[in-house]
Amino acid sequence: MSETALEARHLYKVFGKSPSQAVRRLKAGESRAEVLDAGTAAVIDASFTVERGEIFVIMGLSGSGKSTIIRMLNGLHDATDGEVTLHGDPITGIPSGRLREIRRDRVSMVFQHFALLPHRSVAANVAYPLELKGVPKAERLARAEEILGMVGLAGWGDKLPSELSGGMQQRVGIARALAADTDILLMDEAFSALDPLIRREMQEQLLELQQKLRKTIVFITHDLNEAMFLGDRIAVMRDGRIVQIGTPEDILTDPANDYVEQFVQDVDRARVLTAGNVMERPRPVVSESAGPRTALRQMRDAYMSAAYVVGRDRRLAGIVTDRDAVKQVRKGESDLTAILRPVPQSVNETEVLMNLFVPAVESPLPLAVVDDDGRLVGVIPRVTLLAALGPGPGATEEITLPLPPMPQAEIDAVLGEGAAGLDAAARMDDGAARVEEVR
Amino acid sequence: MDGFRIPLGTWVEAGVDWVKDNLEGLLDVISLIVRTLVEGLTTLLVDAPFVVVIVVAALLSWLVRSWQLAIGTLITFTLLVGLELWEPAMQTLALVVVAALVAVVIAVPLGIWSARNATVRAVLKPVLDFMQTMPAFVYLIPAIVFFSIGVVPGLVATVIFALPPGVRLTEFGIRGVDAETVEAGQAFGATPAQILRGVQLPLALPTIMAGVNQVIMLALSMAVIAGMAGADGLGKMVVEAISTVNIGQGVEAGLGVVIIAVFLDRVTAALGNPAEYPSSLLGMLSRRRAARRRAVATAEPVLAA
Numbered sequence: 001m002s003e004t005a006l007e008a009r010h011l012y013k014v015f016g017k018s019p020s021q022a023v024r025r026l027k028a029g030e031s032r033a034e035v036l037d038a039g040t041a042a043v044i045d046a047s048f049t050v051e052r053g054e055i056f057v058i059m060g061l062s063g064s065g066k067s068t069i070i071r072m073l074n075g076l077h078d079a080t081d082g083e084v085t086l087h088g089d090p091i092t093g094i095p096s097g098r099l100r101e102i103r104r105d106r107v108s109m110v111f112q113h114f115a116l117l118p119h120r121s122v123a124a125n126v127a128y129p130l131e132l133k134g135v136p137k138a139e140r141l142a143r144a145e146e147i148l149g150m151v152g153l154a155g156w157g158d159k160l161p162s163e164l165s166g167g168m169q170q171r172v173g174i175a176r177a178l179a180a181d182t183d184i185l186l187m188d189e190a191f192s193a194l195d196p197l198i199r200r201e202m203q204e205q206l207l208e209l210q211q212k213l214r215k216t217i218v219f220i221t222h223d224l225n226e227a228m229f230l231g232d233r234i235a236v237m238r239d240g241r242i243v244q245i246g247t248p249e250d251i252l253t254d255p256a257n258d259y260v261e262q263f264v265q266d267v268d269r270a271r272v273l274t275a276g277n278v279m280e281r282p283r284p285v286v287s288e289s290a291g292p293r294t295a296l297r298q299m300r301d302a303y304m305s306a307a308y309v310v311g312r313d314r315r316l317a318g319i320v321t322d323r324d325a326v327k328q329v330r331k332g333e334s335d336l337t338a339i340l341r342p343v344p345q346s347v348n349e350t351e352v353l354m355n356l357f358v359p360a361v362e363s364p365l366p367l368a369v370v371d372d373d374g375r376l377v378g379v380i381p382r383v384t385l386l387a388a389l390g391p392g393p394g395a396t397e398e399i400t401l402p403l404p405p406m407p408q409a410e411i412d413a414v415l416g417e418g419a420a421g422l423d424a425a426a427r428m429d430d431g432a433a434r435v436e437e438v439r
Numbered sequence: 440m441d442g443f444r445i446p447l448g449t450w451v452e453a454g455v456d457w458v459k460d461n462l463e464g465l466l467d468v469i470s471l472i473v474r475t476l477v478e479g480l481t482t483l484l485v486d487a488p489f490v491v492v493i494v495v496a497a498l499l500s501w502l503v504r505s506w507q508l509a510i511g512t513l514i515t516f517t518l519l520v521g522l523e524l525w526e527p528a529m530q531t532l533a534l535v536v537v538a539a540l541v542a543v544v545i546a547v548p549l550g551i552w553s554a555r556n557a558t559v560r561a562v563l564k565p566v567l568d569f570m571q572t573m574p575a576f577v578y579l580i581p582a583i584v585f586f587s588i589g590v591v592p593g594l595v596a597t598v599i600f601a602l603p604p605g606v607r608l609t610e611f612g613i614r615g616v617d618a619e620t621v622e623a624g625q626a627f628g629a630t631p632a633q634i635l636r637g638v639q640l641p642l643a644l645p646t647i648m649a650g651v652n653q654v655i656m657l658a659l660s661m662a663v664i665a666g667m668a669g670a671d672g673l674g675k676m677v678v679e680a681i682s683t684v685n686i687g688q689g690v691e692a693g694l695g696v697v698i699i700a701v702f703l704d705r706v707t708a709a710l711g712n713p714a715e716y717p718s719s720l721l722g723m724l725s726r727r728r729a730a731r732r733r734a735v736a737t738a739e740p741v742l743a744a
Contacts, residue, residue, distance in 0.1 A: 076622055104628030115623035119641045128637075129627040158732065180627060 004087075005184060005216040006050040006073065011082035013043040013068050019080045032239055042068040044240040046082070052183070055210060055217045059227040060237030066220045069237070070188050073218060074107045075099045086184060104133055108180035112189040114169045116161040122172050123148065123157030129180035140179075147175045150209070167198040174206075178213070187219045191226065203229055224263060228252070228272040236260050249277050269389050275356060276349035278388040279369040279378030285310055288317050291334040292325040299325070306365050309340060314375040316368060318342055346370050349377055353388060360385050455581050470591045476537045477590050481671075484529035489520055492529070496702065502720045504709035515698040524673065524695040531662050531672035532699055534590065538597040538658045543651055546602050550609025550650070551635065560610065567603040575600045575661055579668050593665025593674075601657040608650025612643030648711025655703050663696060673699075 014022040016039020025035045032041050043065040050056040060066045071077040072092075073084055079092045086106050091099060108129065116125050123144045130140035145157055151171040161169055170190060177185055191199045203226060210217065221227050227234050228248040235245045236256075244256035252272055255261035284298035284307045299307050299322050306321040318340035328339050345363035347356055349371055360367045366379035459466070484492055493516040501509035519528045553560040578599050582592030616639050624634040640647075666674025673695045680689035709716050716722060 071622075074626055076625055100628040100630065102628075103626060109623070109626040111619050111623055113617070113619055115617065115619040117620065117623075117638060117641070132627055132629050132633065158729065176627075186626075 003052040004049050005052040006056075006087075006218065007048075007085045008069070008073070009047050009083045009085075011043055011046040011069065011072060011084065012041070012080045013065070013072060013077060014039040014041045014080045016040050023081045041240050043072070046237075046240075046242050048235055048242065048245055050184075050216055050218060052216050053214045054232040055219055055230050057219045057221060057227040057231035057234045058237060058242075059221055059224060059231075059234055061222055063239075064237040065240040066222075066237050067188055070109075070186050070218060070220050073184075073186055074103055074109060104129070104180070106182050107184040107186060108177040108182045109186040109188065110170070110173045110177045110190045112193055114161070114166075114173045114193075116169060116172055116176075118161055120160075121157060122153070122159050122161060122164065125161060125172055126157075126175045126179050128176060133180075144175070144179060147179050148172075150178065151175045152205070165198075166194050167202060170194060170202065171205075174209075178209075183216055185215045185217045187217060189220050189222070192221065192223070199226070206230065224267050225271070228267055236263065248272050249274070253277065270354040271352055273353050273388055274349065275347050275351045275353070275367075275369045275380060276377070278353065278384055279349065279380050280366075280384060282308055282366075282368070282376055282379040284308075285376065286320060286336065288312070288336060290336060292320075292328040292336060292339070293334075295320050295336060296322060296325045296329065304365075308343070308365065308368055308376055308379070309336060310376050316343055316346060316370055316374060316376045319344070319365060343368055348372070353385065356380065356385060455584055459585060466585050469595075470586050473537070473541075473591045473594050474589075477533055477594060480533035480537060481530050484533055485526050489516075489525055493517060493520075500702070500706060503706055503713070504716050505718050508705050512702055515702070519695055519698060522691050522695065524676075524691060527671065527673045527676055527692070528695045528699060530670075531659075531674060531696070534594060534597070534665065534670060534672055535655065535658045535662050535699070535703065538594050538601060538662070539651070539655045541594070542598045542601045542605055542654045542658065545598070546605025546650070546654065547609050547647065550606045550647075551613060553606065554610040554613035563606065567606055570599055571603040575664050576667070579664065583668055588669035590665075590670040593662070593668040593670030596668065597658050597661040597665055600661045601654045604653035604657065605650045608653065609643070609647050612646025612650070613639050615646065616642040645711045648707065652704060652707040652711065655707055656700065659696065659700050659703065 012023045012026065014020075014026075014035075016022065018038045022035040022038035022041060025038065026032070026041060026044055032044065035041060046065075046069055048056070058066045058069060068077055072079050075084075075091050082092070084091050086102065089102070091102055094102075117128065120128070123141055126144035126147055127135075127140040130143060135143070141157075145154070148154055148157055151174055153168060153171055153175065156164065156168070161172060164172065170193075173190070177187075191202050194202060207230065219227075219230055221230075228251075231248055233245060233247055234251050235242045236251065236259075237243065238259050244251060244260050246254070249272070251260060252264050252267060252269060255264055284295075284302040284304060286295040286298055286307045286309045288309055288311050295307060295309075299305065304322075306319050309317045309320050311317050317337075319342075320336060320339055321341065324339040324341075328334075328336075344365065345359040346368040347359055347370070349369050356367060360380065360382050366381040367385075368376055369378040369380060371377050493513060496516055497509040497512045500512045519525050549563065553563045575596070578596035579592060582596045586592040586595065620642065621634060621638055624638045629637065662670070662672065663674035663677050666672060666676070666678045669675070673692045676688060676692035677696075679685070680692060709719065713719070713721060717726075
């Protein structure tokens with residue numbers, strides 16, 4: 001699966017009067033501002049690879065060079081220096097006829113302002129790439145109708161683009177790119193011109209389509225939330241340079257520098273981070289084969305009133321409470337499975353934080369996180385969940401346990417209450433009764 | 440400063456003489472083609488029964504614009520007959536149509552070329568400025584020298600005078616096409632010729648047609664001046680009226696020009712923006728065709744079921 005679909009090596013793009021001189025000076029270590037007299041450097045030393053079937057997002061503010069980069073990936077802009085290869089074939093420095101062939105067969109594009117042909121019907125717009133490939137009319141219109149159905153526009157083929165809403169027009173834009181039937185799809189701020197609700201819908205639809213089609217997508221955006229939502233990997237650009245490439249979680253939890261950190265401050269972390277990103281080592285975890293005494297000892301050390309119990313294969317078996325364990329010890333029994341209670345709540349490690357709040361509230365223990373096979377891989381205390389929403393890398397580190405309260409006897413001694421032991425015993429009975437009720 | 444004078448006029452005269460002496464063959468060919476075209480069209484318009492011409496003109500008005508214009512055309516063209524202006528009017532119409540045709544055939548490719556090439560644009564701009572601001576009469580002089588008296592110098596002068604807006608608006612229209620849409624054509628692998636035909640020309644068409652409309656209007660105003668060079672038509676009548684201070688004839692001939700002008704202007708303006716005239720015959724036909732296609736499309740599933 002890790003086949004490289006697209007690779008950019010040390011790409012430079014300089015607009016202006018002496019681009020090659022500017023590149024030479026940039027390579028020698030001069031800054032973007034220093035070479036301004038030779039030209040404006042839009043892209044400086046950009047290198048990245050895009051794997052087949054992934055969504056690679058290039059994110060940056062306007063003027064960061066992201067639109068220039070994407071236009072170098074299909075040769076709309078010539079690279080001033082550096083190399084772009086599609087499946088190993090160079091597209092930089094090749095004759096224009098060969099470049100057109102590659103554009104027809106290998107890489108298509110979706111534009112920010114849709115760039116539809118206003119004088120052609122929707123179906124004819126979608127069929128445009130096929131027309132350029134020389135597909136006969138009946139065949140290409142049939143194909144266009146099929147693809148329109150795929151993007152949810154079945155029956156709209158006869159309309160003119162101007163009769164459609166913005167979101168629908170961009171679906172036509174996507175349908176047109178899909179009609180070209182290329183492996184690689186370049187999307188230049190494809191959803192930026194749409195209003196927020198439609199944008200969200202389109203993002204979801206794109207992911208849905210991607211599940212089916214498995215294209216290699218390079219997506220340009222200035223919206224970090226969009227980047228985090230869509231991207232398998234994200235490249236963050238600033239002033240023509242790529243400052244960090246990583247998964248959304250990498251970018252969020254381990255920003256490469258202050259700029260990226262500042263940028264990710266506004267991200268809706270609850271929709272990006274997953275349970276697996278923020279979970280902690282489960283503690284205490286009792287093995288099914290251990291006895292109630294071991295369980296009690298572990299709970300006491302961890303200052304917990306209950307613990308998760310796992311089987312031999314670390315599969316989550318249930319929970320055990322300190323009260324049940326105490327009773328069992330008093331009775332002199334030793335089979336932990338007899339007092340096992342069902343796990344109140346557990347979540348998969350790929351679940352985003354957004355979906356953890358309700359389970360976390362309902363779970364009396366730190367929320368259990370399991371993998372696809374049901375093995376306990378971690379827990380998320382509510383405090384951790386809250387901390388994860390805050391900015392900064394500290395959020396995903398293990399938090400220290402709260403200071404254990406002083407032993408009750410000592411407090412009682414200070415307060416001068418003599419019947420401490422009796423009180424404590426009564427309280428414990430109370431607690432046990434409550435647990436009985438729950439059961 | 441006494442006695443110092445730049446002999447520009449002499450130089451131009453020398454140049455004109457040189458052209459006349461050395462390019463006579465070429466001038467003869469141009470003359471022949473132009474005369475054939477104008478006289479052919481004039482003969483066609485004058486020899487055909489005027490009723491037929493009027494009906495065709497009215498139908499054309501309805502086809503591209505509206506039935507109101509068709510009725511207007513019917514009335515005003517009949518008025519031309521009533522004023523006994525039919526023959527000169529048709530001569531003028533033929534001259535204008537041929538001149539505009541020639542001007543468009545030259546102007547549109549020039550406009551496309553200058554839209555794509557900055558050097559061409561830089562060279563063409565001052566030339567166009569010169570052509571447009573030079574008093575129109577001046578063109579008549581060398582034209583008469585080259586082609587002698589008659590319809591040909593009139594037409595050549597008309598073409599030169601009417602050319603600039605066609606070039607300018609074509610260039611403007613093509614350069615005004617949304618850059619992203621052109622990029623889309625490139626991104627899907629279209630050749631420059633395919634982009635020109637499939638994207639740039641269709642999107643620039645309203646602007647180009649505005650240019651064509653301007654060309655025709657300028658050609659019409661010039662056609663009257665061409666009367667001075669001896670071209671038959673309403674222009675000649677106006678010139679005669681001026682020289683004999685004949686108010687009646689002047690007004691009548693002038694009115695004839697106005698009628699032709701309104702007809703040409705409305706028709707060509709509608710050609711550029713067909714969408715703005717839904718009540719035109721063309722618009723109605725295309726709507727009916729779309730409706731039938733939709734009916735077929737909805738009927739298909741029923742058949743399949």
